Amino acid sequence: MFDLSKPCILAIDTSMAACNVAVFDTASMTGSVRAEPMARGQSEDLVPMINDVLAAADRSYDDVGLIVVTVGPGAFTGVRIALSAARAFGLTLNCPVVGVLSTDALAQTLIARGTVHHDETIMVLMDTKRGDYYTQLFSSDGAPLTEPSVTKRDELSALIGDYSVVVIGDCPQIAATLNGARVDDTVVFADMDHMARVAATRWGNGGAGAFLSPEPVYLRGAEVSQSKKIGRTIAENQ
Incomplete structure (x- = not known):
């Protein structure tokens, strides 16, 4: 475990149109969270x-x-705001900073609510604002089944394949057009309080090796090589 004289986990997310922060106290097993939808202004409010x-x-x-x-x-911009703040706090406080995928945080949010059927696959669907979608599939217990990817609208059904899926994310209207998919429109942004609790378990089981490095993950153009790195991390953690 991390230094028990410093028992709190700080979790930060500004990767979508929201500012979402939480602190989880591993000593008292209690937490505090604030989440505010906002398309802009995260850097001022974080x-x-x-x-x-x-x-x-x-x-x-x-x-x-x-x-x-x-x-x-x-x-x-949102991804970089949270990362810059996290790195700065890590240096100032002399504590480790670790990364998680935004898709992972969303999947864990749904799992925490207890509304995933055991035979369902979780599909995270996020609008890139460029006419396509960030997607990733997870098992009902949160294990990644695919790498995060950029998927065109006409490719979404093929991605689902024969899976029985529940779709979460910030574009439920698109999800509703997918044949056979169940849409949970209550999970639009990640619950970072729960993600902090998950992080406590992961850190206890594998330390920093259970996480990604605190570097931005983009999935376009010259950044595709970063996707390969994620794939290796997923394979190692399965």
Whole structure:
């Protein structure tokens, strides 16, 4: 485990049209979270929101022993806002910073709500704002079945294949057009409180090796090589 004299996990996500932060206290097993939809302004609101969740948890920055940040895929600027803040806090607080995929955080949010059927596959569907979608498939217990990818609308049905899927993400209207898919429109943004709790377990089981490095994940053009890196991480953690 990470240093128990610093029992808190700080989780940050600005990869989509929201600012989402949480702190989980591994000593008391309690947490505090703030999540605000916002298309812009995350850079101004992020630090005040972190201050708020720490105050609500009756903790300070000195209690933070691990920082978890979503690394993408998602909005270019949003991904970099969270990463820049996480890295800066990591240096200042002298604590490790680790990355998780935004798709992973969304899948874990659905699992936490207990609404996934055991025979269902989770499909994360996120609008790239460029006429296609970020997608990834997970088993009902959160294990990744595919790498995150950019998928065109006319390719979505082929991606689903024979899976019985429940679709989550920020474009439920598109998901509703997929034959045989169940749409859960309650999971649009990640619950970083639950992601922090998942991170505590992962860190205990595998340390930093159970996470991605805190580097941005993009899935286009020259950034495709980063997808190969993710694929290796997925294979190693299965």
